[in-house]
Amino acid sequence: MTTPLPATPYDRVAYPTTVFPQTHPDRLFTLARLAGLDPVLPQEARILEIGGGNCMNLIALAAMWPGCDAHGFDLSANAIARGQEIVCASGLTNVTLAVEDICEAHHRYLPGSFDYVIAHGVYAWVPDHVRAATMALTAHVLSDRGVGFISYNAMPGGHVRMIMREMLLDAVGHIDDPDQRIAAVRDFLEDYARPRDDDELLAKTLRQQAENMLLRPDAVLFHDELGPCFNPQRLRNVVAAGNANGLIFLTDAGRNRQLDGFLPDSTHLPDDPDAAVLDLASRDDYASLRYFRQSLFVKQAPDRVIDVDRIADLWLSTTMQQQEDGTFKHGDDVIEIRDEAFAAGLIHAASIYPQRVPLSQITTDPALLRVIVQLCSEWYVNLHPGPAPFPVAPSDLPCSGPLVRGMLELGEVTLCTMNHSVLKIEQPELRALLMAADGTRSVAEIAALGTGIPPEDTLAALTACCSKALMQN
Template sequence: MKQPRTAYDDVQYPSGLYRTTHPDHLAAMARLHGLAAADPRKARVLEVAGGDGFNVLAMAAALPDARFVNIDLASSAVARGQALADVAGLANARIEVADVVEAAGSLEDEFDYVIVHGLYAWVSPPVQEATLRLIDRVLAPEGIAYISYNALPGCHLRKAVREMLLYELRGVADSADRLRHALVILEDFAKPREDDGLPQAALRKTAQLMVEKNRDSLFHDELGDVYDPKALHEIVAEAGRHDLAYLTDSQPGGLFHGLPGEPLDDAAVVRLAQLADYRDTCFFHQSLFIRPGRHPDRVADPAMLGSLLAGAPMGLRRTGRTLFEVGEGKFEVGDEVLAGFLEKVIRCAPARLSLSWAAESHDYCQALLHLANRGILELHSLPFPGAIQPGERPCANALVRAMIDRGETRLFSLDHRLIAITEEGPRWFLSLLDGSRDRAALAAEWDAAGMGSQTDVDTAIRQLAQAGMLSA
């Protein structure tokens, strides 16, 4: 049956990679709570409303023995994604047109990980309910479901600015005109006024953040038909009616929501997390759910942390004996053991290092968890899935090469990061790395193209491996 045309067919939503949806990360979150989770390398993964499926296609390229399915109602997005999967030869990924409401009553497969990113707060209550029914239908007994959504109380501010926009855009029907007028309104409203108090300043800051967004995201997120942010306790109650129980939050800043440090029951865990939301004016959640009755640990066990691996977030660097930076944040690590470990993590990236050395130390366990909660350290259940030291015939994964052939400049690494490569030389060189050429042949083509004056082939290969771009 032909699916109706959607707003996402008319205005393409930008593709993205979401590291906190990756099965490697979700399995690590489960293990921190003393729970078994399917091995991500052989897992069955469903993404609901994932657009063109780029998020799961990148996962599929890194985990060839796992199985991935993405469903979305926008047929044009699905066609783009499946075409890319076909060109890249990704036999372990399917991008399909499907309606969530219909799939909630018909999808027969079982999945270890279910991802619902960027849907729940932008659809009507019947579709929200169908989404939870779908998860209940397909989630394996030891499965993990990820649901992201705009959260309250913070998004009361966003709702207020959206209401102003919609009021001023009455009668403007054309999509391009609505977006153009919305930007004019937001830019004017975001300008500080001399007599602004705290409420006005907060609303103007919210408007400025909207101005800075990707234009297509603004069109769908702020100007869409539905905007229904949720308080944590509300979505937990809604999920509970569909045999789903709250585990924790998947994003940095929310790690201790599920590990309050006391052996509390689920209701008390949710209450504390909700109170933290009010205290911190939470704007966004990435909530994880499991089947009820699994009794997750609510006190961190050093042995569980010790079974994981640590990786470096993008941009982490050491600036002094005890000083580090990541992004725009600066911090100090006074403990020599921790500082030395962070230095090793930085030097070894994209490889990941075992945390087994902290398995018997409560103090180091807590310190490492606090680093992870601040986004200074990443926790993984799997080793890096690419080549750290490429062989004689280096190979970039087929999906990256297919994307280069299509002229795309937003590529990805095998540790699930977006990487922009706009220069023609590196893009051309990546396209050569299909495993058929040895280093001597690559060097000959490199020199013939006049690239030898910039750097040698071995250095170029090493740099691509350090960026996490090579599979062999």
Template sequence: MSASSKNDTNETAYDVVPYQSWPFAQSHPDRLAVMAKLFGLDPTRIDRSRVLELGCAAGGNLLPLAQTYSASRFVGIDLSARELCDGQQTLDQLSLSNIELRQANILDVDASFGTFDYIIAHGVFSWIPTEVQEHVFRLCKALLRPHGVAYISFNTYPGWHMRGMIRSMLTYHTRQFSEPREQIEQARGLLKFLSHSVPTKGNPYGAYLQQELEWCEQSDDSYLYHDLLAGINEPTLFHEFVDRAESHGLQYLSECDLASMASCNFNKDVDETLQRLSQDLIQIEQYMDFLRNRTFRQTLLCHREHALDRTLNPKYCRTLHFASPLAPESSSVDLAEGVVERFAASGIAVNSSNPMIKAAHVLMSRAWPVWIPFDQLTHEAMRLASIDPTDEPQRQRRSMQLGEHLIRCFASRAVVVHSAPPTFETVLNDRPAVTDLTRYQAKTLGYVTNQKHEVVQLDAFCRCITERLDGTRTTSQLTNEIHEMISNGQLRYTDHGDDSAQSRSQLNELPLDKTSREVQWALDQIRSVFLLVASFRNSSSSSPN
């Protein structure tokens, strides 16, 4: 993201080397709302909110949100004219009236912008001068609504000590070159030289340096230029960041990821020592940074006057939705009390002998990837486990047990939590649709943004089909259109390892039923990466608040 301390709109480094403008799932208002709810706040619904992003670049993070939540309002500011021009070109192709991209300095943002439920500053804080950082805190205090949440990411110590050392090497070497592209080329040359020259065997410095060098070498040019060669890049210790926030009337809410806050994810001895060493949450978080050698934080702030509930009370689950990819290892789950069943996926596992909890995992596994409202999950789990729903004391007790379990699973990444229903479609209907933004990205970019706010790479065949999913074509009409394109040599099938592995020269001679199978395969791919939506979601006619 681009930001600057200058008070003019002259060409910036981001005009010369634009930063790739991605969606950042971790900054999605849904993530912020979940964490706020778990700690006792009452945040605004994400589909009826106002969102401000500082350093929005070309709008890669805001535009998908504006497309999905038509009754919310989004404002993005950035200093780079080039980045904003790219964003405005995209915006001009969409019928969105609920988003504004403005060229402005962070220091120029004031009360005239209005108030917001969510403020996002990703990849900005560490790269702006101290006085601008202080203004970011002031803005969060002044512009956040009472239960609003601010997301600020920043580089942190101790991890950035090593990365900062590499940055010092690169800035020393590249200072003799004036052109950005030459600086990038020279920086990569130095990284390669260091990687090949420093011994790693029996050399802890060399081994650690090699690890960091590999990470840097894999980074794209824009990251290398703006993050490692930037004139300003000032990491901070976590407790110092919190102290500064508190001086502006803010307080630490949480990280955007509950699992990163869970000291229980360390072994038992470490967890017990952390609890003994630390007097409060801020100290625990700081010590965990020391243990993890943390380099980067994604921290949430809120107004200091709120008395946050740090107990992770299961009563807050009532307004949340839950999903889990964990599947039962048994072919027939025994829901009887005391019988242990195991649910697992991707190296994460949960064991339980509680009938209610086992039933909930069965239900989430069946529904995956769709998430289920807590009350519905409770009701259906009781029915599946043959628990009498009219026994109110038992219902309350079982509900609390399930809530406690789900929060623990969320802290270990065994469960995914959301504040609102999903916006993607899991069933392929006869007139499949994606958002207007997705179709535009499929046509103009090498990637698209899905309904989970993630970047998805599609091959040329899938992109061609995605461009046409406006909800007006039936699958049959789409197949005929694609077949004609193939027959005319405008498009080729995707060779994905089935009977399409014929020579490319023969592909345009294959019959219509072959095209039908290929189109169905592509639609299944598009569905599986959460791109499909109901047709009405393409409409942005609702008036923003």
């Protein structure tokens, strides 16, 4: 008889359902390839998510790649039950979810059985022995060609968050009810975030952190800031833990951190390249007051010198938009690109997003490929092993993504797209259209169903759904 696992705080307050683009195997594949490694194509890979809650992040990957083998587990029975409900409603057959303890999971999974291992939001929020088990499990299950992702609150910014945590725990006192705890925290943060005339630099930093915390959902505040464990980590210590388990630090998956595992172009090759990149990254953590890291680990020794030819056969997608003055804008950032042919290629890529274009159609110039690497590290462009796994236009029998239909069936408003993003869809007509597009009906037959969309607009509406990555090939 199996002993049931104990209830967790995540059974009391569910963690928000979402996807995490920084964990996307396309990104991990690209960074491993850049380091001269031979990662497995994500669409054919075995993927494990450790402590993934309801594993929506994993489920979205499985829906995108029917040929992958996706496994995930969490200690929260409620979270896994919800994930299994979503999998069942979506009809996905390549997802296996389990209620499991990180410390026991090595019994469940065979050595070297996964090509991508994701542990997001776990490592710094568990006791010491569970943290050690997380790294050991990653090493145990990771294949020789695999890439492991481990995120954590980092130092030295973690010191600031620990000060805030002490204040918040003092503010909630002995309040046990989750709603009351969250209310007490928000009352405290709203008051504390107001600047004072006599604020010193540290106080200003703490008040800015309080403002940022107020923007987080209640469940994130409840778990990330008030959870029983809160252990920010130094990069050096995380890398040492990986090394002790036979893992090698590759680089970081975060924005502006993706080149941390590589030597600067002008650097003479040192005797110990691994130590050199770790020294540079660690010093930058303190210079930049780093709050968070998303470290990647591998089993094969990476090349610390970038060779851009390794990415020449990849595909590119981007949402950068050219402005009237010729510059490109991405969010609030402005990028100047002077090479006209190169700029034209990026304009074309943006015009067909979320579709992708072969990088070779944009440039084969090594100097411009280096620009692509930099743009990718800043998240202005994304690189992929191949074309998008979703169509440009509706097929003869249009079919929305399985996870899209599954979430609609469960009454969800925020849907996971086939592009590993989320999109809120509240319009009844559009929801009805997506449910009707199940791969068994032609456009004319869907138009005749009376979804609320005028029949003559049905094809245009389905084409728009393709442009939002809501349809499958």
